[in-house]
Amino acid sequence: MLVLLPGREKSLLRRHVWIFSGAVAALEGEAAPGETVVVTDSKRRFLARAAWSPESQLAARIWSFDPEETIDAAFFRRRIENAVEYRKFLGLDAPEGGCRLIHSEGDALPGLIVDRYGEYLVVQFLSTGVEHFRAEIVAALQAATGAKGIYERSDVGVRAKEGLPERSGLLAGAEPPNPLVITENGAKFAVDVRHGQKSGFYFDQRDSRRAVREFAAGRRVLNAFSYTGGFGVAAALAGAEHVVNIDSSAPALKLARHNMEMNRIPPERYENREADVFGELRRFAEEGRKFDLVVLDPPKFIESQRALTRGCRAYQDIARLGFGLLAPGGLLFNFSCSGLMTPELFQKITADAAVEAGVRGRLVRHLEQAPDHPTALAVPEGFYLKGLVTRI
Known part of the structure; x- marks a missing residue:
């Protein structure tokens, strides 16, 4: 039995499913890691059944709040x-x-x-x-x-x-x-499920790739942190004039080229660049190069609360570089997959980046993770992907 400290049952009564180690008064009896324990309040009243994780800051995760439900x-x-x-x-x-x-x-x-x-x-x-x-x-x-x-x-x-x-x-x-090989919104994508990032493909950006297709026709598109070229393929299929994919991973860009070829995109309509994105965008700025649509889909810059300030600066820096590469009437699609980044803070960072770049932006659309990545109502931490479409 996992007994909580007085008052620490409040989040469970609202059906949140995490129990942090600091909320635990005692584990009565024995439980191996992963075994199911009954969770009670300080007066030994039933709250839930949960998986025990003694080495984690998240000491238990709730399976069920139903006292009659067996975990089997x-x-x-x-x-x-x-x-x-x-x-x-x-x-x-x-x-x-x-x-x-x-x-x-x-x-x-x-x-x-x-x-x-x-x-x-x-x-x-x-x-x-x-x-x-x-x-x-x-x-x-x-x-x-x-x-x-x-x-x-x-x-x-x-x-x-x-x-x-x-x-x-x-x-x-x-x-x-x-x-x-899978198909999404009429596009074909090759996926390396053994060695690719996460499980090989980012399904959470499905709706955002569809949004890029709405606006890409006739535009010069820059797809930064491109991974295997998902946004680049979407833009090319929508009739983009030219697409530049930038990523630091050679294997990812090899798949990006394969994805372009599978979707019959002529080689003269795209370019893949293996490079550090921050450095390459600065080089483009020095050259005076311009684009009509820029996608910035970086990795998670904020892994913990301690990294929040540094991560915010990184998101602002990359957005400033993106804004600076846009031609008049251009669109910036920028994203954060950091769960600690709130939508309000992300919009503020993006607005500050526009000021630094010397442009005025209109917010066209908010974007978020696709609905097959649902957020439980009682666990708002599950909402992690934020995106903005801004027109200058």
């Missing part, structure tokens, strides 16, 4: 079937497509990430709770989806905070081809 194989079948049904509701069940099939707290399965690439699933077990039930989860995924193969990509540093080693490899069924 049937529990995971129900939760996974519910997640699959939600993606069908969203219209993301096309066999040749892909999506985020399970999004951790957003699907009431804290620590579990599952991406679907056609007939294959890529799984990340990011907490002791889902690690403890990995066999039950894999079986439930097979039953709910009929996946041809399930591949693990738990090779991420966050597992160390849970006292877990990194691991990857085939879990069930057939090995996925390399690369896998």
